[in-house]
Amino acid sequence: MSDYTYGNDYHYDRDADGIVTVTLDMAGQSANTMNTRYIPMMNEILGRLQSEEGLAGVVIASAKKTFFAGGDLNGLRAIERADEDSFARFEANKAPFRVMEKMQVPFVAAINGAALGGGYEICLACNHRVVVDDPAAVVGLPEVTLGILPGAGGVVRLTALLGLEKALPYLLEGKPSKPQAALKEGMVDEIVASRDDLIPAAKAWIKANPEAWQQPWDQKGFRYPGGDALSPRVRQTIMAAPAMLYKKTRGLMPAPAKILDIAVNSMRMGFEAALRMESRGICALAVTPEAKAAINTFFFGNQAIKSGKIRPEGPAWTVERAAVLGAGMMGGGIAWAQALAGLPTVLKDTDLAKAEKGKAYSQALADKRVARGRMSEATRDALLARITPSTEDADFAGVDLIIEAVFEDIDLKEKVIGASFGQLSENGIYASNTSTLPISVLAEFCPDPTRFIGLHFFSPVDKMKVVEIILGKKTSEETLRKAYDYVRQIGYMPIVVNDSRGFFTSRVFSTYLDEGMALMRDGMSPVAIERAAWLAGMPVGPLAVHDETSLVLSQKIRKTHEALDKRLGVEKGMPIDMEASNAVVDAMLDQGRGGRHYGGGFYDYAPDGSKSLWSGLSQFATGNGGVSVGEAKERLLYRQAIETLRCLNEGVLNTEVEANLGGIFAIGFPPHTGGAIQFIRGIGIDAFAARAAELAERYGDRFAIPEGALDRLRSPEAKAA
Template sequence: MTAIDYARDDQGIVTLTMDMPGQAVNTMTQAFRDAYREAVERIEQEREKIIGVILTSNKPTFFAGGDLKGLLAANDAAALFARAEATKATMRRLEKLGKPVVAAINGAALGGGFELGLACHARFAINDGGLQLGLPETTLGLIPGAGGIVRLVCMLGLEAAMPLVLDGVVLGAERALELKLLNGLARDEDELLAEARSWILDNPDASQPWDRKGFRIPGSTPDAAAPLAWLRTAPTLLMKKHRLRYPALEAAMSAAVEGAAVDFDTASRIESRYLAKVAVGGVAKNMIRTLFFQMNEIKARKSRPEGIPDASFARIGVLGAGLMGRGIAQVAAQRGISVVLKDVSREQAEKAKSQIQSGLERQVEKGRLSADRISAALALIKPTGSPSDLAGSELIIEAVFEDRDLKRSVTQEAEPYLAHGGIFASNTSTLPITGLAQASASPANYVGLHFFSPVDRMPLVEIIKGATTSAETLARAYDFVRQINKTPIVVNDSRGFFTSRVFGTFTREAGAMLAEGVDPAAIENAAIWAGMPAGPLAVMDETSLALAWSVRLQTIADLQAAGKSAPAHPHWAVVDRMVNGLKRPGRAGGRGFYEYPAGGKKRIWPGLREHFPPSSAQIPLEELSDRFLFIQAIEAVRCLEEKIIESSRDANIGAVLGIGYPRWTGGPLQYIDMIGPKPFALRASELATKYGDRFHPPRMLVQMADGDGRFCA
């Protein structure tokens, strides 16, 4: 079998049908590159008998992109550059054949697949509503390396092309047609091929615009490749947004700008050089391993118990119509699930539904949703104050305040209304599920579902197995999370589970820094420089210092009841002083580490430096950033060591998607592997000497370092 089927009809139209043997999708492997080159050589030999070429696929998708396994193993930049240049040379031979070449795109064409299409003179696609086109390479730490940057710039202009490349935008069929990246849409495969044939017959002398005399990039002038205002500001804005942590973004912009100043083939070589440079780097390998391979393992349900039939949910109940309850109700309804939203009164629940409606209407105003879709979702939400309205729910999720007695009360009130075989879940972020399950009449049917705020935008759900949670309950909870289009990770029970435990080290380290005399602005800047989405002081304000103190008191009480003591940490003295001494409970209370002036931008409270005076000798920014990244990675190892989390896959994805651990690291365990367990352990010991025992490398890390092992295969 060959990767490309070659067929010439009586009219002289050659159809190249991509169909990689033994693969579910077509990818840019060496076998494909060889087959593609051989097909082009045959076309050249039969040139006088050919009037045009159609490139299509026999897979459900057109082409999935690059060979990421090969790129993950690639460490020779020169060899990678040569390989990219060889592939591009084949594409150029077909592009400059002097015969019309058309891509008949029957399914998703991403990365290298979309680049194959861009190298054709025209592109037609089936408009099935789910078509995806684009260059998402930067989301995996790479750049388009088969001419995608160069051709998009030639087609759209530098300024218009850059967002598609830098942000890895995936386009639907209609949007691609608007941008003139497609020449037309078809209803089915027969119409698709008919349109391709028609275009060939109508355009016998087809050529690419950039191969015609006098071609100029759209938006360019004799003096500049793009508006000068954009050329001056775009690099600065990119650096400000990504803090130089993502080499692929800088490389993509450099390849585009430099390429726009030279001829097409020189621009193509520039692109290849930048691809080779970033592809062999640590950041690309981190992101590929975690955000592609480990994410695909989760999509393949590696953490779901085996042998249990799949479940789907038609009706659920949500207890508590606050921020989290509203979010859970909204995302479930938007996936077609009927939701009973219960609060202490129907009036409170109705108010919550109105807030959901307002939020959805804002999405309509921004063009992200259609009005009919929000109407359909809202029709599925029933607000109530009566527990009997929960009758028949296949799943009930409590999302009330983090108070054990309150959770016990609402569980016992609502649980009798579950449908036969239904399951009950708590949205707690810290309280152990095993303890909460004691309030249930069926502890085997009790599970934790930890959503993240804002629920409609955060992609992760942490599923917590209590000591009594059955495998069937866990599997059904997993199926529900997938049904609402969220990414599940599975963790075992403990206080704080995985994500809250790891994230807690981030905020506590900020408190320790403040107590040490680190300037508050330096704390915030160091976290953002490391790649965290927000500064820890701002995060603590948003999540409520008062709530953190309440959880701390509950933890102390629980541990005392068990004959244990809560671990000390300099952070808690800071929180105690803020909440109880200075009466600054966080943003909800109007004042915390930050001030929130009406109608103005929030700013660090000037009094913070008075009550926590900065020392004269400040710690370098890089060392502060190290402390944030290392302390979270060390806690992730502890969770793995204690079997709170059972796979590096769930640890990395959970940290990146749930708590914003920087994507460039690939997650905390992949970050350790990038540095190397041995040098990481040595650096952790240095930090422990300077800042405290919390940085001491755990036993598992020491063993990994001594054995030259890795956390991620």
């Protein structure tokens, strides 16, 4: 034993029956993790256990709220090379588990809370897994969502425990399992009613099974559940899996393919060799741009927002009652989100039938959940009871929050805001769901602009769990804090931006649509444009998504901004180049092509639900083509990344975290990049600047990077974020 003891990180207790309970309780941390103290701690624990005479068994427990939180992601993202040193590190990380499996006494995991990633890998190395019956006590291997793989034996052991067919969904999707589902699947072996029952149940199992120390995969004649690699059913899975995986990932995410390869080949070699192959796999993945992007954005970025790092300081605020004005698809969606979160909502429109129709949107969503077993009828009925359709302002007098969600028409918004602001409670706030109109201008229509803010939801609201919070020039810090708390109260992700024409998301999204039009104008085949977008990782091609949002709406928004320009006395208030879109949209509408809702746009729609690109699109090709799919991918992504960079440079965006997460969750920027700013970092700041300059020279100033905009990304503060 070393001079320094890691005893402060765990509790060690031997009972009269010779069973030792090791309770992990890493000092100075809210959760147990595989940090730099983890391996010495485990070696110390195992050394003590090996020296115990008459040891009957071991229970691994936790004194934290969770069982074990997993690996050290700070250390992981610092790895720069897949070399012998990093390989040795991963081998050392998993070595204690093999020692546990060979000690010839049974080990039991007493799972009191979430056991994810490395935490569940500890459980897999135990002979028996007991979990408390609590929805928070989830188990699973989410590493794939961070661009890596379970490198402490997770791939190899879960495949051996469940068999390939059952293990692959958990390995390739990374979804956690609650106790009952985990028991059904075989991921845990026993459920107890309370945390107090965990250790007694674990000890009882050890007493009843004193010889059950050898893992199934170490026993002579072991066969994989569901069949080995040569069985017909498993061979069928192995043959079909790569194609299914490519359909989901488009070849843009290396982690799922690597996990599949290791899981399959682990069945064809010895257990020790399979563990080494797994270490080589995570070693290779840890240095990929995709892993760096995922860890920075989806873990540390999400953590920054969830922890309140970006939230203004001040007391917590809760909305007790709210009103939504405008019961269209957006207003109905906001009412659903609020009612689902337990917030009573008045849904107002000019006609009661319209308000009832808005509530019917929630009815349809709730009925679908009931039909799928995801919601009880009683829960549905309670949810719907929280939505009150109305035509009268008096019905929402004294509410804490009013959200105006009427059509994007400045004159209409002026009328609605002015008429309804007085219904707020003394400390309430008023929000507009505008997607592009300046909050500072809309705030002029209410008596107290300090209590006015933008809350831009995205359609469909029930699926797009992000809200763009827009600060007007006179919006108070208190109003921002309250809006931030409200967004988190309903379970959505808040992205805070400063006032600007088009804000952040609408500006960047518009550039995506416009570049699709520009590619078509340059003579690229519409089929190739849509294919390039798909290969780049965008969820929907620019032509298809324009049909869904409607060309009619695009033109109306443009005309609204032209009217606003006249009101404000400016020549062109929207700061983005939409030349290609404007020309194509106007010509399409002149020919009766308004989008899907209007019977057809860029696509023709058949009665059976199928669609095909409209043959008349060739009229817009004024160039001679010659744009490769590779360059089209670059243009679609660079255009959005440069506009995001402009927003950051202009102060519309405050942080890289919000730029990255907002771009992915609100706009659909390819997740494998980690977001638009992380995309720039992944390419390399200088390399990105050089390629953008080439595109600007060939295609115009829309690809020009503002002077000094990249300096912020080079700063030591930004690199450390």
